[in-house]
Amino acid sequence: xxxxxxxxxxxxxxxxxxxxxxxxxxxxxxxxxxxxxxxxxxxxxxxxxxxxxxxxxxxxxxxxxxxxxxxxxxxxxxxxxxxxxxxxxxxxxxxxxxxxxxxxxxxxxxxxxxxxxxxxxxxxxxxxxxxxxxxxxxxxxxxxxxxxxxxxxxxxxxxxxxxxxxxxxxxxxxxxxxxxxxxxxxxxxxxxxxxxxxxxxxx
Amino acid sequence: xxxxxxxxxxxxxxxxxxxxxxxxxxxxxxxxxxxxxxxxxxxxxxxxxxxxxx
Numbered sequence: 001x002x003x004x005x006x007x008x009x010x011x012x013x014x015x016x017x018x019x020x021x022x023x024x025x026x027x028x029x030x031x032x033x034x035x036x037x038x039x040x041x042x043x044x045x046x047x048x049x050x051x052x053x054x055x056x057x058x059x060x061x062x063x064x065x066x067x068x069x070x071x072x073x074x075x076x077x078x079x080x081x082x083x084x085x086x087x088x089x090x091x092x093x094x095x096x097x098x099x100x101x102x103x104x105x106x107x108x109x110x111x112x113x114x115x116x117x118x119x120x121x122x123x124x125x126x127x128x129x130x131x132x133x134x135x136x137x138x139x140x141x142x143x144x145x146x147x148x149x150x151x152x153x154x155x156x157x158x159x160x161x162x163x164x165x166x167x168x169x170x171x172x173x174x175x176x177x178x179x180x181x182x183x184x185x186x187x188x189x190x191x192x193x194x195x196x197x198x199x200x201x202x203x
Numbered sequence: 204x205x206x207x208x209x210x211x212x213x214x215x216x217x218x219x220x221x222x223x224x225x226x227x228x229x230x231x232x233x234x235x236x237x238x239x240x241x242x243x244x245x246x247x248x249x250x251x252x253x254x255x256x257x
Contacts, residue, residue, distance in 0.1 A: 075212040149218035199224040
């Protein structure tokens with residue numbers, strides 16, 4: 001909800017709203033009129049990424065982390081209204097069952113999601129193999145921060161502002177996955193983008 | 204002040220925060236627990252979110 005009362009429904013809406021009157025060089029989504037090739041590259045890449053991500057990180061992380069209440073508790077409840085926290089505290093197994101049902105989560109779905117995540121890392125690793133510093137063009141764009149944020153939870157990225165679980169509290173099999181992905185070129189890219197381009201939050 | 208209704212750990216939410224912070228747009232975040240975040244968005248009159256540019 002913007003200060004002027006507009007309701008924005010997602011990140012593309014937010015970017016359009018914020019960057020609509022901005023010069024192209026400052027935009028995360030380059031201007032279609034002045035930088036058409038880069039605009040196309042960024043929008044097509046991020047649409048592809050959303051199609052690939054669409055639920056993979058959610059399906060893997062929620063399915064397994066919801067089995068470990070203490071591990072996921074800060075992620076679920078930090079800063080939320082007290083009554084929501086109370087309901088989750090009292091009815092955790094029921095809420096977990098509702099989430100599994102709502103997201104259609106089971107062991108097969110979660111493991112397939114992890115497999116998809118590895119495949120997406122393969123694709124981005126290949127893009128990075130030419131030594132590029134940024135995914136689209138020679139400057140930071142929405143492509144870079146999309147990969148970083150959307151897959152940040154899978155490497156437990158430092159600088160992620162969504163209260164990820166502490167790796168030490170994660171079950172060993174998940175910690176191994178996070179560690180393995182963090183060491184991949186894509187994982188290192190994600191952390192570098194967080195380290196060099198993530199402003200300190202003021203939300 | 205801009206208001207961000209969120210499910211705090213969501214990766215899509217961290218991307219939205221990043222865009223706002225990158226352009227130094229002030230906002231207030233109002234996080235909700237899972238399931239409750241869906242209700243909160245409905246109360247604010249925001250339905251299915253957009254994720255694609257094309």
